[in-house]
Amino acid sequence: MSIIKLINIDKTYNPDTIPVHALSDLNLEFKQGEFTAIVGPSGCGKTTLLNIIGGLDQPTSGKVIIDGTDLSTLDRGQLIDFRLQNIGFVFQDYSLLPVLTARENTEFIMQLQKQPKKKIKERVVTLLREVGLEDKLNVYPTKLSGGQQQRVAVARALASKPKFVLADEPTANLDSHSTSDLLDIMLKLNREENITFIFSTHDQRVIDKARRIIMLEDGKIAKPELVKQEVI
Ligand code: ADP
Ligand code: ADP
Numbered sequence: 001m002s003i004i005k006l007i008n009i010d011k012t013y014n015p016d017t018i019p020v021h022a023l024s025d026l027n028l029e030f031k032q033g034e035f036t037a038i039v040g041p042s043g044c045g046k047t048t049l050l051n052i053i054g055g056l057d058q059p060t061s062g063k064v065i066i067d068g069t070d071l072s073t074l075d076r077g078q079l080i081d082f083r084l085q086n087i088g089f090v091f092q093d094y095s096l097l098p099v100l101t102a103r104e105n106t107e108f109i110m111q112l113q114k115q116p117k118k119k120i121k122e123r124v125v126t127l128l129r130e131v132g133l134e135d136k137l138n139v140y141p142t143k144l145s146g147g148q149q150q151r152v153a154v155a156r157a158l159a160s161k162p163k164f165v166l167a168d169e170p171t172a173n174l175d176s177h178s179t180s181d182l183l184d185i186m187l188k189l190n191r192e193e194n195i196t197f198i199f200s201t202h203d204q205r206v207i208d209k210a211r212r213i214i215m216l217e218d219g220k221i222a223k224p225e226l227v228k229q230e231v232i
Contacts, residue, residue: 002029003163003196004053009062011048011219022048023059023219030164030198035190037210038200044216046200047168053198054087054166055079067163084112088157090167090199094149096141102128102152103137109160127155131185147178151185158189164196171206183209 011023022045030036030053038046051057052064055071064071066086074082096105103124110120128134131151141149150170157165167186171179183206189195201207213226 001031003032003067004028004030004198005063005065006053007063007065009052009059009064011045011052011057012060015060021219023052026062026219026221028214028221030196032163032196033190033194034164034196034198034212035187035210036198036212036214037207038198038214038216039202039207040216040222041202045219046216048219049216050166050168050198050200054089055083056089084109084160086163088160088162088165090150090153090157090165090170092169092172094141094146094153094173096149096152096156098141101138101140102133102144102148102155105141105152106156106159109156113160123159124155127158128152130189131155132181145178146174147181150174150178150182154182154185154189158195164198167197167199169200169202171201171203176205179203179205 006026006028009023009026010021013020013022026049038049040046048057052059055064058072066082069082071079071082097108100108106124106127107120110123125134125137128137131154133148133151133155136144136148141152144152154165171182174182186197187209190197199206207213211228215222215225
């Protein structure tokens with residue numbers, strides 16, 4: 001069963017002034033366990049698509065159904081809760097809170113979910129170990145490299161046990177070594193823990209690691225879509 005269904009999605013910015021058609025009649029489904037890249041040139045609609053899947057922005061028309069829930073039926077408060085429970089986000093600028101350590105940044109969402117303190121502590125240590133930062137638990141973001149900050153962001157995205165993780169150009173600000181490290185960690189989490197990742201990128205090395213590649217062109221899916229059987 002698909003965990004994400006997009007039905008006839010259109011997105012027009014500034015409909016009343018100078019309209020920009022960012023997405024047109026998009027139909028897409030994503031299944032549990034996917035490792036999917038959304039690719040295409042700057043301005044083709046990648047960020048808009050991820051924002052709409054994640055409920056950060058609403059389509060002008062069409063439906064977004066996440067695990068059976070039509071996002072348009074949720075009020076603002078319900079949508080915030082729904083996101084917190086179901087969706088992990090990774091952004092290209094890391095978006096860590098500078099006044100919190102790696103551990104505290106990762107704990108934050110679980111605290112919002114009001115999970116028991118002991119459980120939070122255990123899970124955070126496990127997650128930061130999985131992203132190779134067990135020795136950086138009490139370090140602040142400014143003392144971490146870009147690659148390390150993005151690994152904290154991946155741990156944070158997973159803290160709430162989301163159904164899937166959306167990552168908008170997660171390697172855009174990373175050098176090739178950190179890019180490769182981050183991809184290896186995401187792939188390992190995908191293979192070993194069946195974590196679903198949907199990420200946008202225009203980096204060919206990142207595209208090469210994806211199992212499913214959706215190419216956007218002017219807000220539409222450029223055919224054919226590529227699905228690989230196994231990552232090499
Ligand atoms: P990408 O992520 O592939 O670079 P975007 O989704 O950011 O593409 O943008 C798709 C199109 O929508 C572009 O033409 C962009 O200029 C336009 N766009 C994006 N966000 C806005 C906005 N908030 N207001 C108006 N136009 C926007
Ligand atoms: P990316 O290439 O990573 O998608 P952009 O530089 O296209 O990022 O967009 C960064 C931010 O600016 C986004 O929040 C997007 O919504 C906004 N934006 C992009 N294009 C426009 C536009 N033409 N008018 C207003 N806001 C825009």
